[in-house]
Amino acid sequence: MTEAQHVNPSPGRLDVPTLSVQTRRPGWVRRSLRNPSVVFGSLIFLLMVLVAVFAGALSTQSPTRLYPANRLKPPSAQHYLGTDEFGRDVYSLVLHGSRVSLLVGGVTMFLTSLGGILIGLAAGYSRRLDPVVMRFMDGLMAFPAILLAIALMAARGPGVANVIFALSLVYMPRTAMLIRSTVLSLRELDYVQAAEALGRRDLAIALRHLLPNCLGPLLVQGTFIFAYAVLAEAILGFLGVGVPPYIPSWGNVIASGKNVIREAYWVSFFPGLALTLAGLSLNLLGDGLRDTLDPRLRLQS
Amino acid sequence: MAVVVTIVFLLIHLIPGDPVSVMLGPDATTPQIEATRRALGLDRPIHEQLLKFYVRVLQGDLGQSYFLDRPVTTALRERAEPTLVLTFASLLVAVLIGVPSGVLAGAYRGSWWDRTLMTAALMGVCIPGFWLSLNFIYLFAVRLGWLPAAGYTSLFVDPLGTLRYMVLPAVSLGFNQSALIARIARSCMLEVLAQDYIRTARAKGLSQRVVVYVHAFRNALVPVTTVIGITMAILIGGAVVTEIVFNIPGLGRLIISAILRRDYPVVQGVVLATAAAYVLINLAVDVVYAFIDPRIRYD
Numbered sequence: 001m002t003e004a005q006h007v008n009p010s011p012g013r014l015d016v017p018t019l020s021v022q023t024r025r026p027g028w029v030r031r032s033l034r035n036p037s038v039v040f041g042s043l044i045f046l047l048m049v050l051v052a053v054f055a056g057a058l059s060t061q062s063p064t065r066l067y068p069a070n071r072l073k074p075p076s077a078q079h080y081l082g083t084d085e086f087g088r089d090v091y092s093l094v095l096h097g098s099r100v101s102l103l104v105g106g107v108t109m110f111l112t113s114l115g116g117i118l119i120g121l122a123a124g125y126s127r128r129l130d131p132v133v134m135r136f137m138d139g140l141m142a143f144p145a146i147l148l149a150i151a152l153m154a155a156r157g158p159g160v161a162n163v164i165f166a167l168s169l170v171y172m173p174r175t176a177m178l179i180r181s182t183v184l185s186l187r188e189l190d191y192v193q194a195a196e197a198l199g200r201r202d203l204a205i206a207l208r209h210l211l212p213n214c215l216g217p218l219l220v221q222g223t224f225i226f227a228y229a230v231l232a233e234a235i236l237g238f239l240g241v242g243v244p245p246y247i248p249s250w251g252n253v254i255a256s257g258k259n260v261i262r263e264a265y266w267v268s269f270f271p272g273l274a275l276t277l278a279g280l281s282l283n284l285l286g287d288g289l290r291d292t293l294d295p296r297l298r299l300q301s
Numbered sequence: 302m303a304v305v306v307t308i309v310f311l312l313i314h315l316i317p318g319d320p321v322s323v324m325l326g327p328d329a330t331t332p333q334i335e336a337t338r339r340a341l342g343l344d345r346p347i348h349e350q351l352l353k354f355y356v357r358v359l360q361g362d363l364g365q366s367y368f369l370d371r372p373v374t375t376a377l378r379e380r381a382e383p384t385l386v387l388t389f390a391s392l393l394v395a396v397l398i399g400v401p402s403g404v405l406a407g408a409y410r411g412s413w414w415d416r417t418l419m420t421a422a423l424m425g426v427c428i429p430g431f432w433l434s435l436n437f438i439y440l441f442a443v444r445l446g447w448l449p450a451a452g453y454t455s456l457f458v459d460p461l462g463t464l465r466y467m468v469l470p471a472v473s474l475g476f477n478q479s480a481l482i483a484r485i486a487r488s489c490m491l492e493v494l495a496q497d498y499i500r501t502a503r504a505k506g507l508s509q510r511v512v513v514y515v516h517a518f519r520n521a522l523v524p525v526t527t528v529i530g531i532t533m534a535i536l537i538g539g540a541v542v543t544e545i546v547f548n549i550p551g552l553g554r555l556i557i558s559a560i561l562r563r564d565y566p567v568v569q570g571v572v573l574a575t576a577a578a579y580v581l582i583n584l585a586v587d588v589v590y591a592f593i594d595p596r597i598r599y600d
Contacts, residue, residue: 144538
């Protein structure tokens with residue numbers, strides 16, 4: 001994206017010529033749309049969003065209503081994906097579960113990006129802050145992510161907001177490290193040094209010159225964090241420390257299916273299939289975006 | 302290591318929740334709670350607790366579990382075996398599937414093999430390990446009855462039994478990682494095959510087989526080794542969930558129950574052991590580098 005650098009004398013400020021780096025948005029969007037994995041990934045993802053939005057209209061019965069007489073019915077015309085041990089309709093549960101997954105994934109992606117930008121820019125640009133912040137991040141990352149999330153959930157109790165908080169905290173160091181390393185390599189480039197020589201303030205340099213060039217890697221990383229968060233939410237639910245059991249989430253349904261796996265495979269099979277599909281769409285999207293936005297990254301990963 | 306120890310200690314103690322109230326139950330009286338807190342040293346200021354913790358760790362003493370009625374080091378030793386067996390078995394699965402498929406896909410880029418293997422690898426990355434475990438249990442234990450659904454027997458008592466218990470957990474835990482390794486092995490192969498010396502080897506008239514296996518394979522292994530080191534670290538985390546699904550009495554289940562009960566010494570002990578394992582793995586990876594690539598020397 002650096003080919004788009006150009007001097008842009010902004011009309012409002014004639015005293016200091018402004019250097020600005022612009023990413024040619026239409027260009028990368030068009031290029032991405034030529035990539036089959038981006039197209040395929042976005043289509044599945046779009047479908048998931050639609051399902052989540054219209055879950056109420058699409059489902060055949062309320063996902064929370066219990067019908068004990070109807071328990072553990074195999075898939076049929078009446079219950080497309082069967083019923084669970086409380087007689088809840090698995091099809092409706094899966095539809096509604098997508099809401100929790102998308103909510104947790106989306107908000108976690110947003111929060112990790114925000115926190116990652118702040119910490120990463122600060123650490124990458126300030127030589128004094130860098131060692132302190134990075135040691136702390138190293139420490140956070142030395143702890144397996146899922147264990148840290150479990151510990152945080154144990155302390156704060158079940159709940160959607162707590163899951164989002166725990167996962168954002170756990171995945172933020174990764175984004176911060178990425179932004180930091182991008183900033184460190186950008187900082188040595190001529191245009192940043194030119195901006196420094198022109199006497200622009202640190203904040204202005206960070207926001208106007210460094211941040212826009214971090215957006216590509218950030219978008220790719222965000223897609224993968226979305227995928228991790230959806231998966232981690234399901235694992236937390238599965239372990240019984242995630243979203244409370246009365247809210248339908250894929251993890252919770254899989255967990256309830258675990259107890260009845262001998263009689264009723266469908267209870268855990270179908271939510272897991274949805275989870276796999278969600279992971280597939282996000283991974284395809286992430287891989288595709290990475291290939292189009294930064295071909296150099298392709299080999300490293 | 303010291304940084305990790307400190308951060309873990311602080312994180313655990315900063316998380317609200319009190320082990321004493323969990324230990325004594327809801328009926329405990331205030332004086333009882335106070336007495337227990339004093340006995341455990343939890344009434345001291347946090348920096349004092351931290352300092353004491355350092356001194357003890359250096360003496361090889363990880364303290365006494367609040368709930369298990371034994372020293373943490375004993376608990377670790379008792380629970381380490383299943384986790385070690387599981388991790389190594391999964392690593393074996395991951396490497397044995399991942400490296401050959403990646404090398405094959407890279408060597409015959411664009412072929413039918415390449416496309417099939419890489420589609421499988423993409424699926425492998427996306428399939429959640431714990432869900433795969435459940436499907437395995439249903440298929441191989443419930444329907445076919447070939448393998449036990451859950452549990453563990455010690456390697457020292459019944460090695461064949463251990464093998465039977467370990468097949469499903471190791472395959473479901475190693476599968477995701479094998480997909481990751483395959484993708485990386487493929488891109489490393491592609492990178493190496495684009496080098497000049499490969500063209501030279503081809504120009505000499507060597508067959509594709511010799512070029513791939515003699516000239517390219519070994520050079521592609523160096524970055525793959527790094528990934529295997531990282532894989533090992535991921536496996537230790539993944540083992541936690543796998544141990545729960547398959548009811549394996551290892552460190553993963555130990556730390557989960559310890560976290561839920563606020564058994565601080567046990568949580569610290571397991572984390573410390575894990576951190577030590579990370580360090581050892583990195584060391585091992587460095588040694589393996591030098592073995593694969595004689596140009597790498599450590600002075």
